[in-house]
Amino acid sequence: MGLKEKLEQKIQEHRPRTTKLMKEHGNVKIGEVTIEQAIGGARGVKCLVTDISYLDPQEGIRFRGKTIDETFDCLPKVPGKQYPSVEAFWYFLLTGEAPTAAEAEEVIADFKARSTVPQYVIDLLRAMPRDSHPMAMFSAAIVAMQRESKFSAYYKSGQFNKMEAWKPMYEECTDLLAKLPAIGAYIYRMKYKGDQHIPSNPDLDFGGNFAHMMGVEEPYDDVARMYFILHSDHESGNVSAHTTHLVASALSDAYYSLSAGINGLAGPLHGLANEEVLRWTQNFMDKLGGQEPTKEAVQKALWDTLNSGQVIPGYGHAVLRKTDPRYTAQRQFCLENDGLKDYPLFKLVSMIYEVAPDILLEQGKAKNPWPNVDAQSGVIQWYYGVTEYDFYTVLFGIGRAIGVLANITWDRALGYPIERPKSVTTEMLEEMAAKG
Ligand code: AMX
Secondary structure, X not given: OOHHHHHHHHHXXXXXXXXXXXXXXXOOOXXXXXXXXXXXXXXXXXXXXXXXXXXXXXXXXXXXXXXXXXXXXXXXXXXXXXXXXXXXXXXXXXXXXXXXXXXXXHHHHHHHHOOOOOHHHHHHHHHOOOOOOHHHHHHHHHHHHHHHXXXXXXXXXXXXXXXXXXXXXXXXXXXXXXXXXXXXXHHHHHHHOOOOOOOOOOOOOHHHHHHHHHOXXXXXXXXXXXXXXXXXXXXXXXXXXXXXXXXXXOOOOHHHHXXXXXXXXXXXXXXXXXXXXXXXXXXXXXXXXXXXXXXXXXXXXXXXXXXXXXXXXXXXXXXXXXXXXXHXXXXXXXXOOHHHHOOHHHHHHHHHHHHHHHHHHHHOOOOOOOEOOHXXXXXXXXXXXXXXXXXXXXXXXXXXXXXXXXXXXXXXXXXXXXOOOOOOOHHHHHHHHHHO
């Protein structure tokens, strides 16, 4: 059974569960909202549903019920490689089942058939000022392809059927995802590698081909697979996932929706934090002027950052209350790699890990003093020669696309309605507060 047929089977099995919950238990309360939550960014308000991933504050992310290690273990590896293909992971996120090696190969072949980037996207990227931020380029490239939308064509066809709408959505989400490695690599080489490009290699999978087109040697292909999978999804409430879902809820197609989500990812409190971590670290190294960093120097630099009103990038989280297992997975990768283990940047990032939590605790503001994914991800990129840190959020974006596109395919499958929470005025809140 191919991926689309398997997905159809899963959708048909799932639909009665959603229908039953809505019809028979629609008025069961799952939480309440306080004034603090209404003003404070809806933190902890339970009002989104997704089965693609779940974020436990203490344990961290589970994809389809599996921890990061279990996810890597259950998926077929690319032959001769340490990590599974992104295509196998896409199958897993969509269906909740690990594909066999043969099923993963089918998805790899399907992605290849969809991977050519239209020339007008290249023309658009080339027409943008070369110093445009790579995230602005990435987002523009995605939205430019909206004319390819199969979902919008279906909507306009006059044959729109809510039960069938997931099919063109699935098609265009796959079309779009398959093109992202080539778009990312094109932006990278145009901006930073003298505009010298490397053609796609049709024998390679998503991660392998990305590393090839970036022009970075093995094992960067495995780094790419690991990186994309780790960054794929973090349940529905984070800015990029929520934005993509929100825009798609208006029956906007995948191109509009993903581009919007990518714009949210570009904020320094969200995906751009991985760029900020490297900027902070490099500034710190520059100030040291070649001297070995000491714990005392790191402590001082972190306090200076806090005292100047800035956040420590890569630390804290809206949901997590412990070290992010995505941080740990990347740290583990470094510890198991002979070159990386003793790499000065890794040692410095490890030293920050030793001192930053205590400083944040002493400052007493951040609810979570522990590192998130972004505190570690730049180290590995830097080590393999991808030192242009304003590109790092594009890497995050390619990964994040896997999760959010799987989510909006399921949004269509389950017929989720347009999202429209209710707002109140400050005066109303004051009245409610007075009544207690
Ligand atoms: N450094 C300094 N102060 C921090 C902090 C950090 N790393 N994390 C939180 N705080 C501060 C907040 O700014 C806030 O201060 P305020 O009361 O003066 O406004 C206070 O602590 C309480 O915040 P919180 O409830 O702990 O966090 P939050 O849910 O409001 O925000 C996050 C979460 C991630 C935006 C925040 O921790 C932060 O800014 N971290 C640094 C940026 C970062 O690493 N972002 C990446 C997150 C992961 C991702 O999405 N990629």
